Amino acid sequence: MGTFFKQIYRYSHPRAFRHNENLWPYVKITRSSTGEIVRLAYKKKSVPLVPLSALKNAYSGEVLLTATGPSVKNISFEVFPEMPALGVNGAYFLNNQVSFTLYLIVDMGFIDRRSDIIAEIIKNESLIFFTTVHGIARIIDCFSLEAIKCRLVAIEDIACKVYQPKIEDSELHTKNANRDSIVFSENQIGFNKDIRSGIFDAGTVAYWAFQLLSFLGFKLIYLVGLDMNNFHQPRFYENEREKLPSFLSEKLDSIIRPSFRHASQVMKSENIRVVNLSLASAIEDEIFEKVNYNDIF
Secondary structure, three states: HHHHHHHHHHHOOOOOHHHHOOOOOOOEEOOOOOOOOOEEEEOOEOOOOOOHHHOOOOOOEEEEEEOOHHHHHHHHHHHOOOOOOOEEEHHHHHOOOOOEEEEEOHHHHHHHOOHHHHHHHOOOOOEEEEEEEHHHHHHHHHHHHOOOEEEEOOOOEEEOOOOOOOOOHHHHHHHHHOOEEEEOOOOOOOOEEHEEEEEOOOHHHHHHHHHHHHHOOOOEEEOOOOOOOOOOOOOOOOOOOOOOOOOOOEEEEEHHHHHHHHHHHHHHHHOEEEEOOOOOOOOOOOOOOOOHHHOOO
């Protein structure tokens, strides 16, 4: 039946709407005046959402952003003070050491392939889970709506918003140049300080996380696991047998490093300090200052 509806959608909608083909006709949404998705129904069932507007500047102070590079294995988290923590992808393996209050996953391949981790995330009632509508639909299909105990927040790639035409990379600057919340670099990399209108992608979930944490109001971001090297090695929670492919090495110099540099400049202008606790990270100190966590905590 899904293939049948997909074919109808393809014949009845221009190619620019193709990214919606797996949602129609199962997904119904309502947007607020700010552009965010505030109501969602999937397969005729209402899906409870936390509106992004309720979270704007809801936090302050410091936060721990936990990525998944191999260097995480070398960190003793018991010396860290208590603070909010945002995890991405497989970082939830640290749940016994880090009290995650926020979580972010936008990689649909990760949701499909690591259902064991997703199952643990969604049953955490104290967690706010940020993902796309595609991600929510996948999780409901795999586990059921009733199995989701965490609080869901729908976020979007600014170029591929639900039921809106895709914006090509060459048009992103033109389409968003007049938005006060969006800052473009000289080479037209975008950073959105108000993610209710969408988030700019830069080939890594960390770039989504920087825009999200800026929106939430944090002023000091500690990074762990942002190694951006040794891509042949398993992530800290993987072994060789279960290692998922990584394409970050192909994007590091062309997309990721310039985007991180832009994010650093934007966040500095917003008085947000970013401290990289991965001393072996390939991201230079001039972008995010590197500090040994033992010297801080």
